[in-house]
Amino acid sequence: MTANKVRGPVIHVQGLTKSYKELQVLRGVDFDVARGSIFALLGSNGAGKTTAVRILSTLLKADAGTARVNGFDVATQAADVRKSISLTGQFAAVDEILSGRENLVLVARLRHLKDPGKVADDLLGRFSLTDAGARKVATYSGGMRRRLDIAMSLIGNPPVIFLDEPTTGLDPQARIEVWQAVRELAAQGTTVLLTTQYLDEAEQLADRIAILHEGRIIVNGTLTELKQLLPPAKVEYVEKQPTLEDVFLTLVGDNGKNGNGRNVGTNA
Ligand SMILES: Nc1ncnc2c1ncn2[C@@H]1O[C@H](COP(=O)(O)OP(=O)(O)OP(=O)(O)O)[C@@H](O)[C@H]1O
Numbered sequence: 711m712t713a714n715k716v717r718g719p720v721i722h723v724q725g726l727t728k729s730y731k732e733l734q735v736l737r738g739v740d741f742d743v744a745r746g747s748i749f750a751l752l753g754s755n756g757a758g759k760t761t762a763v764r765i766l767s768t769l770l771k772a773d774a775g776t777a778r779v780n781g782f783d784v785a786t787q788a789a790d791v792r793k794s795i796s797l798t799g800q801f802a803a804v805d806e807i808l809s810g811r812e813n814l815v816l817v818a819r820l821r822h823l824k825d826p827g828k829v830a831d832d833l834l835g836r837f838s839l840t841d842a843g844a845r846k847v848a849t850y851s852g853g854m855r856r857r858l859d860i861a862m863s864l865i866g867n868p869p870v871i872f873l874d875e876p877t878t879g880l881d882p883q884a885r886i887e888v889w890q891a892v893r894e895l896a897a898q899g900t901t902v903l904l905t906t907q908y909l910d911e912a913e914q915l916a917d918r919i920a921i922l923h924e925g926r927i928i929v930n931g932t933l934t935e936l937k938q939l940l941p942p943a944k945v946e947y948v949e950k951q952p953t954l955e956d957v958f959l960t961l962v963g964d965n966g967k968n969g970n971g972r973n974v975g976t977n978a
């Protein structure tokens with residue numbers, strides 16, 4: 711990685727469009743993600759979140775626009791992009807019959823790492839799975855599986871990680887465990903792009919939140935900036951600050967007429 715690739719946003723997306731036959735899913739998506747930050751792409755079912763993540767991870771070709779990840783163009787430098795990222799899909803990709811440690815060792819071997827056992831033990835420790843490491847994954851809870859799945863995607867230390875709905879289907883305790891793991895990743899300098907339909911997840915985790923609606927990013931900013939889009943409601947004598955849910959529902963609404971781009975951020 712040359713120095714000029716390290717500067718600037720680690721993910722840069724401009725004018726991305728994608729249609730499936732006549733269904734226009736992405737209609738000109740623009741956003742940037744700063745290195746070491748957590749960026750949440752928020753949207754309703756079918757908004758195009760997975761489509762965007764698949765394009766950024768080179769699994770799918772965009773119709774138009776550009777996307778660069780870690781300085782590499784997803785269309786023309788796909789191999790370099792793949793070396794820079796990992797993708798954790800919605801469903802855990804772990805082998806049930808193997809133990810957690812065996813799963814990690816297997817992936818480390820596949821990636822030709824020097825000491826697969828040490829890589830596995832380090833990751834088990836990092837994700838609080840040391841005690842469960844020798845147990846078959848079949849006996850793990852949903853949160854433990856998800857943590858193992860994220861741990862597996864970190865083998866080889868990719869600078870950018872995509873998490874597509876990392877906590878869908880998890881109970882509150884397991885979600886908190888995954889959130890903690892994601893926070894630790896970002897604290898160590900990994901850039902995280904996650905998709906979610908949970909407003910509280912974006913609220914809890916993200917440095918910046920972008921709402922994808924009708925094919926475009928309709929807002930992009932910090933939680934504070936997003937909340938400032940709505941005036942506080944005066945309840946009795948107390949000003950009630952809008953929640954992210956208020957902001958989301960106001961912007962996306964039921965019929966969602968708000969398709970014009972709005973950017974409250976300073977550096978996007
Ligand atoms: N391979 C495909 N062929 C045709 N249509 C597709 C294909 N993949 C996705 N779509 C459609 O594109 C739209 C966006 O799908 P996408 O999976 O990107 O949404 P999403 O935001 O990830 O939704 P969810 O929150 O449900 O995961 C949906 O209407 C979906 O049905």
Ligand SMILES: [Mg+2]
Nearest residue numbers: 759760761874
């Ligand atoms: Mg999806």
